Amino acid sequence: MTYWKPLLLIIVLMAISQTTMAQTTEQPNDCPTVVRTAITLTGQRCEDTDLNQICYGHLVLDAQPRTGLVNFGFDEPGDIVDVVEVQSLRLSAFDADAGRWGVVMMQIEAKLAQQADNNPEVQILLFGDAELNDATRFLPGQANEPAIVRAQPSTSSRMLTSLSADDEITANGRLQDNSWLRINLSDHNGWVRSDLVILDGDIESLAAVTPASLEDDVLAQFGPMQAFYFRAGANDAPCAQAPNSGLLIQTPEGVAAISIWLDEVVIEMQATAYVQAQPDGELTINVLEGEARVTANDDTRTVVSGMQINVPLDSDLAATDVPSDPSPYDVEVLQSLPLELLDRPVDAPAPRAEPAGVPLAGQWNFAWDTAQLTCPDGTHVPFESTGAPSALTVESESLTWNAARYTRSTPGIYRASYVDSSGNLHQDTLQVIAADRIIGEKVLDLISPVCTLNVGFQLQLASVAGVEE
Incomplete structure (x- = not known):
C-alpha cells in the first residue's frame, strides 16, 4: 500500500493554508484597511477625551513635552494627556509595509473672539503626514x-x-x-x-x-494649543478611501466666533474647516460649513461654506502676504475626510461659485476712507463709521444696502442716487472686488454750505449667517 498520495495531499493543504494566512496577514496593510482601522480605533480610544486634552488615536511618531516638564507620558495609542503638557506632535504618514497612518484628537478650550463667561471647547483632528508645534510656552x-x-x-x-x-x-x-x-x-x-x-x-x-x-x-492672548505652527503633506492621499493629510477644526454649534492663531494667521470662525499648509507654499482654509474671517498682514477676508482662502507661507510657515480672494474649493482635495470622528458630523457641500462681480448677501461692515474733508469755505465735514454691520441683499440686476437700491450698470459696478433727510444729494458707485469685498465712491452735494465732496469707502463681508440661500 502506498502513502505518497495522502502525503502529497497534506503538503498541498498546508501550502494553501500558509498562503491564506499570508494573505490574511498582508490584508490589513492595504491602504483602505489601514486608514479605516486608524479612524475606527481613534473613535474608540478617544471617546473619553475631555476639555483641554489630547488623545493618541493612532501611530504618533513623535510627541515632545513642554520644556522643563517632568512625568510626561504620551507613548501608546489611547494615551490622553492635558494639552498644556504637549509642545509638538508629529504623525505618521501612510506606510503600507508597517500598516501606519497617524491620527490625533484634541479638545481645546475655545478663545472666543468676544469675551464671554464660559468658553466652549473646539475639536481638532490631526491626521496623516502632519506636524503641529505650539507657538507659545506654557x-x-x-x-x-x-x-x-x-x-x-x-x-x-x-x-x-x-x-x-x-x-x-x-x-x-x-x-x-x-x-x-x-x-x-x-x-x-x-x-x-x-x-x-x-x-x-x-x-x-x-x-x-x-x-x-x-x-x-x-x-x-492665546492658551495652550490655541496658537500653533502647522504643516501637512500636500495632496498625498495614498488611495481614494484615504484623506489628504491635514487638520479638521470644528467649533461648537450656536456659540460666538472663536479665534485660532495658525501659521501667523488669525482665524475667527463659526465653522467646520479643513486646513492644509506647506512651507514655501500656502495655508489653505476650506470651509465645510459656517464661515470664517481670515486675517494676515493686517488684511481680513471672509470665507463661507463651499469656498476656500489661501495665504502664502515662507519656509518657516510664516504668512508672507495677505489672504487671497475667496474661491470655490476643490472637492477632490476633500476626499474621504474623517468627518465621522467630529462631535457634530457634517457633509462637505458642493463648491460655491459666485458669479464674477456679484457679492455675497449678508451683513457687511462699512468704513470711510477718511475721517474728515474740508469744503472750499473752510467748513470741516466729518465722516464717521459706526462700526455696526448692515444688511446687503442681492437680486439679479441690483443690490440693496442701507435702504438704497443700487442698479448694475456694468458687470461688477452698481450705482444709486438718493436725497437724505437734510436735502443733500448722494451719488454712490459700488465696485465689487470679490465676493466678500466692495470698494465705493460717494459724490456728496451739500446744500449748506454749498459744497461737493468726493469720498471713498470700503465694505467688507462680516457674516452670511441667517441669510437665505
Missing part, C-alpha cells in the same frame, strides 16, 4: 495655598480672581527675577506670586516678560 502647575491673581505683578494691584489650594494654573510667563508668574485665565492674563504656586517643571523654561510687553504680545 507650564502647568497648581496653587500650594490660597492665592490672589492680580492685574499686575504687585500686591497693591487690582484683584482679578482668587485661587484655592490645589487649583490648577497654566503659566505663560515670569518676571525676570522669578518673583511673579503670568498665568492664562481663558480670555485674559493675570499675575500670581510664584512662591504660592508649584510648577510641574522648570520656571526658567518660561519666557521672561514685563507687564508692559503684554499689549504687544499677541500670542499671550
